[in-house]
Amino acid sequence: MPTPLIVPIDVEALVVNAAYQGAQPLRRWPFNYTALAQFNSPEPEAGQGQSTTKPPAVGVHLRWTLPAALRRGVQKPPADGGSQTAVGDVSYPAVPNRWLIVRLSTAPGGTQRQATAWVLESDCPNPDSPTQYLVDNSILTAWTSSGDAVRVAGARSVINTAQGGPPVAPLGRAFPAAGWAERAATATFLTAVAPGNAVFAAYQPQHENVFAFTDTLDGVGPDHLTYLVTGWYSSPADDPLTTGAAAAMAAAGWILAGPGDPGEVTASLYQGLALGVPWNQGTAQPPTPLSGLAGQVAAAIGMTEVEALTALIAAQPGPPVADPAVLQAFQYGLLPAFEQVNGPELLANAVHQAGFGSAPGGTRWTIVPASGTDSDTAQLTPGEVSWLAELNATQDQLDAAVLRLAGLQWSLYAIWWKWQKGQMESVIVPPDGFDADAYALVVQTTLPQAIAAARGVVT
Secondary structure, three states: OOOEEEEEOEEEEEEEOHHHHOOOOOOEOOOOHHHHHHOOOOOOOOOOOOOEOOOOOOEEEEEEEOOHHHHOOEEOOOOOOOOOOOOOOEEOOOOOOEEEEEEEEEOOOOOOEEEEEEEEEEEEEOOOOOOEEEOOHHHHHHHHOOOOHHHHHHHHHHHHHHOOOOOEEEEEEEEEOOOOOOOOOOOOOOOOOEOOEOOOOOOHHHOOOOOEEEEOOOOOOOEEEEEEEEEEOOOHHHOOOOOOHHHHHHHHOOOOOOOOOHHHOOEEEEEEEEEEEEEOOOOOOOOOOOHHHOOOOOOOOOOOHHHHHHHHHHOOOOOOOOOHHHHHHHHOOOHHHHOOOOHHHHHHHHHHHHOOOOOOOOOOOOOOOOOOOOOOOOOOOHHHHHHHHHHHHHHHHHHHHHHHHHHHHHHHHHHHHHHHHHHHHHOOOOOOOOOHHHHHHHHHHHHHHHHHHHHHHHO
16 A cells, blocks of 8 residues: 655635626637637637637536646756767656545535535546647547547547648546446656646636546525535656655655655655635635725736836826836836837837846856867767766756755745734634644754755755
8 A cells, every 4th residue: 555645735626606707808718729720729819719718517617726846847967978068858747637526515404514426537528628628649649548538539520520630639527436436547747837738736617627627516505605625646656756756855845844764755745735725606706815805906927027017006096197108217227228219219219128037046067178169069079978978967956956955945934924824813813723742843953854864964
């Protein structure tokens, strides 16, 4: 029996009843791979042109966020014998493809809580799913040879529909948990990104039935609901903790919250809760944290704070305060240059550049001729190629250890702050779920040990 590590995930719930459906339209931008047949981009353009205002189904819409370690890509080194300056493809780890969703509710007219459960197969074709996924021959072959009638039919449908165009599969299917059994454990392919879609795991309209689930609440009366979401890998080969769990946990930045030996971990589970979700199919629109702020808050969205603030000021009622371009030039320190002949171009370039950021990408070593420049490449012997590859591999390990050390140091401060805040509030009323002993163990023992180990690698 595998010994799993439970990794916490965030679970969010959107409540949609008839009143919500009749309120302001909810704009959503789904990915459309079928547009490739007309040589158009499958990614929807900004604005209203390619959005949909079809109301979401009545019920509770759940979505969950994958852990950061599963959303992080790693660039592979160049192939042996390749140029020193060449870079490899970016690969992403496999993600959980099976999700147990349990709803706790009260039977109409009763007092006992009852459980209803489903298993969501995120990588199963489903003609009724709105989520499109661009499949390739390896996926179609895996479905066809899986022996699962649902996947065999799905592969056949994709092939018949494509007709020489892009092979697109509607993805994600939920089954009642009662009587469910695994049927295609090894037909796996999901990662946090989809073909050409970097926000696949981040944006719910593009991953419905994959990392999201809709409970239509048939026969459920007014209630406060609780949802438990638990994910796992159908194939142990995809689970990062099946072998070498201690190293995999260190690379992911995961630590045990209590006593235990990471070496005993042989699997991972991903679990989150949505508590106290209010449900009422009546006429009242479900309350939100913003319900009491209607008409009192103005908001603007931009690529940067400057863009957002400029849009907010420009949208104020009454006579315009200033030209938006002048406001932007002032905030970027370009007001004197803005009056020049090429001032608008200078401002446009500053706005464009401000929309991008950078982060340290690590260090890469190369060998250049002693008499050449940094852009020149030397002809290396096989021994030098091997030595250089080993040096860069060691450098990658050091870069990862430095990032891990910084992350652990920040975690120590953050958890210490929560610990102290909880202790102060406990003088009056202890916060729900606050366990001072658990915080003390992490702050005084678990994290310091992990930081000491990380420092040992760095030094």
